[in-house]
Every structure is written in C-alpha cells, then in structure tokens.
Amino acid sequence: MNRLNSMFNQKKNNLLSVYFTAGYPDLNATVDVAEALEKAGVDFLEIGFPYSDPVADGPTIQNSSQQALDNGMTLNVLFEQLAELRKRVSIPVLLMGYANPMVQYGVERFCAKAAEVGVDGVIVPDLPMYEYETLYKECFAKHGLSNIFLVTPQTAEDRIRKIDGLSNSFIYLLSSASITGGSLTLSDVTETYFKRIKDMELTNPVVIGFGISNKAAFDKATAYANGAIVGSAFVKFQAEEGYLERIPEFVKSIRN
C-alpha cells in the first residue's frame, strides 16, 4: 500500500494538499518548499513538473511553469530533487504534469523512476481514460503508482462510476469547469454539485481542487469531500518576499 492509501485509511476529513511547481521560484526550491509544507501540517503534496503548453492551467501556474523551465527544470533534475526530498519529507507526493514530457521520457521509465524516488501517484490531466486503460494502466500498477482522474461538474454519472472503478486512491473533483487559478463561487449550483457527488457514495475518497484560495473555500469543499487542494493561491504567495519562512502562516490561513 502506498503512502496515499495509508493516509486516507487513517484520516478521512479536512485533508489539505498544496500544489507547487517544481523548480519555482528557484531551481532548487523544490525540497525546501516541500519540507516547509510538511512541517506546517499539510497532509500531502502535489508537485508540478513544468510543461511549455499547459492548456488546463491559468496564467499563475503557466508563468510558474515557464519560470521553472527557464531555471533549468527537467524531469531528470526533478527526479534527483525528489530522491533528496524523500530523505526529509514523509507525507505522500503526487506528480502533476502533462502527457508529452512523460511520453518523451518513456512511460515505463517514468513510472519506474517515480516509484524509485518515492512518488505515490500521478495526475496527468491530458491523458485520456482510453489510452490510460489500454497503454499505461499496467505500468502504473506494476510500480505501485496511483493514477488520479479528474471529475468536473459536466462529467456524466456513468463516467464518474467508471472513473471510480479505475481509481485506486482518490478522485480529484474540480470545483468548476475551468482552468486553474479561479476562485470558488460559493453558489447553490456548486453546493448542489458537491452534494450530488457526495450522495453517489463513491468507493474512493474525493478531494476538491481548483479555486480553493482561502479558508471559506476550503471549509466549503471539505464539508462535502475528504479534503481540498490549494494550487494557484500558493504559487501566487510564493512570489512574495520571504515566502519560505511564512509557509506556516499561509497554511494557517487556509486551515486552522
């Protein structure tokens, strides 16, 4: 059982995950940021491997990705950093990135290397279910990596059931059909949608992301799901002076 599944077995509520882009704002920031987030009480990490054309991301994460690439971030560099990270960080780690860099690296090689350096799961937003099932599922399973699927307000119920069947750690529920970096609208529509998913009583835990930028949004999301992921709000915070020392403060502003 990987770290993600152990975590979900032990803790069912109020889970907080933070996304950050590897190699941003400095090439070697990755491990320090991860360590600071763990110390501040974050339950699991989502680390982005940057891509030049991230179509599911808004300007904040796109800019951090470009900066990371300019800083010299590559998958080889990231895997070296992650090996180092595992000496200092014990919470679950997810890698998030787009299909092309993974395909160029070689999917088998990518999975083997990710598992070797202590990665627990992977989020590849543009990897379709059909291709995952036919080409990649076996490889992910062999290396004990969880593949995380996204569900949006427009995802049909039968497809959500299928995703639930294919998932083996948690389902990433998008707060709205949008790119990253928006803000959660606490409307009736959103609440009805969260409730609809909760009432489906899925096999896998559900974590809500996209638009989780403050405590109100976190509280709303975790009222309906096992946890929530903060992404763009943290990446924006990283642009501030002395952000590394102030990470506990940031985490407290989301979850007391």
Next chain:
Amino acid sequence: MKYTVNEQGYYGDFGGAYIPEMLYPNVEELRQQYQNIITDESFKAEFESLLKDYVGRPSPLYHARRLSEKYGANIFLKREDLNHTGSHKINNAIGQILLAQRLGKKRIIAETGAGQHGVATATVCALMGIECVVYMGEIDMERQAPNVARMKMLGAKVVPATSGSKTLKDATNEAMRDWINNPVDTHYIIGSVVGPYPYPEMVARFQSIISLEAKKQLLEHTGSELPQYVLACVGGGSNAMGMFYHFLEDEQVKLIAIEAAGKGVNSGHSAATSVLGKEGILHGSRTILMQTEDGQVVEPYSISAGLDYPGIGPQHAHLHKIKRAEYVNITDDEALQAGLLLSQLEGIIPAIESAHAFAQLEKMKFEKTDNVVVCLSGRGDKDLSTYIKHFGF
C-alpha cells in the same frame, strides 16, 4: 481504407483525443453528433448552397500556361485564393458554423495564425449573427495587421495571445482555455486538421471539397481525373489534407506536402516539423511535433504566419510515416521568390503560405506530359507588406 481514421480516432499511430477532463463533454458531444449532422440531407443542402452562392465554389482549376512552359509540365492551380475571404479556410468555417447551430451553440471561438481562419470564422459568425472571439498571437497580430482589422470590422473580438512564442500554438492554447471555461454554450472552430478527434477528421472532410472538385475539373482539362503530382503547403495541414483527400486511395498519384523551412532546416529558425519533430502529443492529438529532449514544445519560425506551427495534423503524421505523401521543405527566401515569379508569370499574387508550394516546382524534374496540381490556398493581399519589405518595391 488504410488512410482514414479508426473508431478510436486514430490514423495508424497518430490522433486520439488527449484532452483534460474539462473538455471531455464538449469533444464527446461533437464525436457523437457530427457524423449524423453532416450526413443529414438538410445540412448537406445548406452547406452546398452556401459554398456555391456565398463562397463562390467550385473554385476554378486554372491551367497556368506560362508557369507550365517554364517547368515543362502541365501545371494546374486550384484557385482557393478566389474563395470569399481569400483562402480555403472558409470551407471549414461554413461547415463548422452550420454544425455549431445544430448543436445549439451561442458563441464561437477560434484560433488564427495568418488571420485567414480568423477572418473566415468572423465572416461566418457575421453571416449567422453569432458572437465571435478570435485568439491570435501578439506577434501575428503585428505581422498580419490587415486581417486583424478585417476581423474587427466583421464584428469579432480579437484577443492577443501573449504567452510563449506569441504565435499560432499559443493562440491555440488560449482558445482551448476559453473552451474549458465556457463548456456549454461555446463551439470551438479549429481551423486546421489538428486537435483532438474528431476535429482532424471533421476539418479534413469539410476541406475535401477541394480535391473532389479538382478530380472532376482535371477530367475535363486532361481526360483523366488523376494527375501525376499534387502539391500543397503544410502548417497544421488543412489545405493539403483537403487537396489530398480524394487522391489518397489513388496510389499512383504522388502527394507532396511542403513545410516551411524558415531560415533553413538546421538554422534553429524553422517550422519543418516532419524533419525536426518527433512523435508526441500536441493540442489534443498524438502526432509529430518539434520538441526538446525533455518533451517541451519548441517555438517554430517561418516568415509565413500560417505555417508557423510546431506540429502537423495526425493524418499528416500518418501519411508521412507510411510514406504515402512526401514531406519536403522550402525556405523563406525560396517562398518569397516563388511568390514573385507567380505574380509576374501569371498575374497572381499568392499568400506566402501557398508560395511555399510553388517554390517546390523549382526542385522537381517533370516529363512534358505530367499533370501537376498545386493548391493555391490563399491570396497574397495580406502579405503585401512582407513582400514589399523583402523586394523593396
């Protein structure tokens, strides 16, 4: 039918729909409905009627006598430049706007490189009274200023893409982001044979009118509907796919696709994807694209905004891999020279995109009896400032 798409949306190893879940319902709706819609009699009647009375089809197949004399073969130009809006892009735009109406969409988005597809989309939106937003790379907006003005005059909103290389690939990214944020009421009119399935197939079918007409016209001109050679330029590859489509199964017809070499294939300033690219994933499909060892998309270069794209459509990737078509390339200078030559031999100023196809004639050896069709995909008005700057008129 080894050249067409399979049920999963693949052409051999290429194609598919590599899209985030946010786009799945939109793309799935299209996949499920487009076949029924475009084969419906009322759709076909409206499409054909608009192509005839609004676009001005069939476009002529013109026997270019002086060009033929120069190259020692019978050279025919498929005059897509004479279409309303000045290029082949209108064929697909008409098809997709009729499709969008039948899907009940209220808003249209599009990406554009040279501005030809943006103008075509803005035109059909004006025709149908539908809101239109066109994404265009900031750099392309500068070098294709007349087309930006045309789109605005037609009532479209033109949004600059300011990320990355600020050209066609970035405009495509921005359009995809818009579609993610507006999943229900918006249809995305992709202008080339790229993107997730069913786009490459759908756009190719709307553009296939080019080769359908060319076959009939060739029969009238030459007594045979099959030429020895068919030439077309390739950025994403929509005019080429339209020009090749009905010749694919006629194995004796040599299909030649001309990419933009920019300042030279090995200059670091090129868009010759089939030479410089590797297999990977771009804009929703598995194809050949220019990329680094680490899988980051490389910023391409061509003097022609319409060919300045780091990938080719998945069907082109397939035709390239199985060698059904030959992929060659032409530099900026060669293309500009060919544009000048066509202007002065035939009185036709071609778009710089199309001029790449004409430049290839210089490099070929013909028999006197060879019949050659070149797709003249667009007219050169939009490129006058580039021609003027280069030749110092």
